[in-house]
Amino acid sequence: MLIFFVIPIGIVARMSVSDWGLFAGYRGVNVPENFSDVLDDRLFWPAVGFTVKYTLVTTVILLGLALGLALLVQESNRWTGFLRTSFLVPSALGLASASLLFYALYSPQSSPFGEVSFLGTPSSALWSTVALIVWRYSGFYMLLLLVGLQGIPGEIYEAARLDGAGRFQTFWHVTVPLIRSSLALCTILCVTGSLLAFDQFYILTKGGPDNSTITIVQLIYNMAFQGQNNLGRAAALSILVLFGLLVLNIAQFRGLRGKES
């Protein structure tokens, strides 16, 4: 298993400093051109900007909604059991299947909403994709947060109530601090997952309209397999993403841990 991970990282590092064509293979060293070509790619900065924007929007909406849902189905009874299942069913679907579903749902020819343009402008394409992701993932994050909520002993709520705390105060000063580690886990998963978004945009928008929804992973894919066929350059971008995520995740761990202690 380790071999399977360590060797690929080694290969990607080597490729990132090589001139490596999709069909031609290794053709000599090509550094720092690989990296400077990536940075000079006219789609690089727009892709980074779009991916970051998408990540922020998705994380805020998704986790907010998931927390709301988790609070809603906190008690266990038959009705909340039904609700939980309804919220969770979409997460059994694959992201690709869900994207195909929404592709049909959004298309003017087959949409039940009539001639609304869901994917026609850059901002509507972004929001339509966020809606898909929220539908697909909120049940999953609800489940994670539910674990945190159910770890809070009932006496604490009782004590807060006796101290005269209102609903909102209890939520903000009791619930949120006590589910911080669950929230942290969700944030890290959601941020990492969104930064690596691919399927949903590949299927729904193909990066359009006007390349406005190209994500970083889509750019890696395009560099490697579509048009450019340049595995060396794609590997260079992969290495940049790898380092970016490493730094970001360490920072997130530190930040979220730090607040906890």
Next chain:
Amino acid sequence: MLRTPKFVLTGGLALLFLFPLAWASVASVSPQAGTRQIDGWGFGNYTTLAHYQAGIGQYLLNSAAVSLMTVAFTLAVSLLGGYAFANFTFPGKNVLFLVTLAILMVPYATLLIPLYVLLNQIGLQNSLIGLSLVLTMFQLPFATFLMRISFEAVPKDLAESAQVDGAGTFRTLWHVLVPAVKPGLITVGLFAFLAAWNDFITPLVLISDSTKLPLPLAVANMRQQVMGIVDYGATEAGVVVLALPCIVLFLALQRHYVRGFMSGALKG
């Protein structure tokens, strides 16, 4: 008194989540221009799907083969790995386990290009076995983690008494411990199945032979057929075929899934 609005509100929310699925199922059998099902209700779109290129049977078979192999590999390795981590002490055990968890943080999209090259070199390019191996690898960190927790939760006396009765390590593992960690195995298996059945980018990169495509890729490709005109009816039918096994399995195993997930997540 307060309950009725709450029922209506939460029920509405639940319907909102179920609506896309219900719509796709209904739309796939309803009449629609530009599809094979032009007037009247029926399974015309499924006929389109059945005759698309290699035929849906082939793609279903590919997906089933990949999913079953992935589940089998994942269960076998995580069972032994989890058992080893939970029951034996060996040098570097903790470091190895930490590295396993660290792998969870490596973005897997960035590993696909070297894996593509690697599989080419060992002659497994464009093969379902190679695809299953890669999918298994991405399942293993979580699976091993969960199996370790499951094994650690089994009382030590159980294994010891079996050994006193004269059972060897492997017989103890097979006859005593495996039944005890069954819920963990079900969770791991379900996760591996859903991941393998649904994965999109891995076969997109690794499989180029159109008769070897798994179902999600085949349905996605199908949209671009017939002179750029998209057959939405067939797409909807494809989504139903893709989603049905996942939803049935999920509903059947939901209790295990939720429980296994909660125990794993709690300790993570």
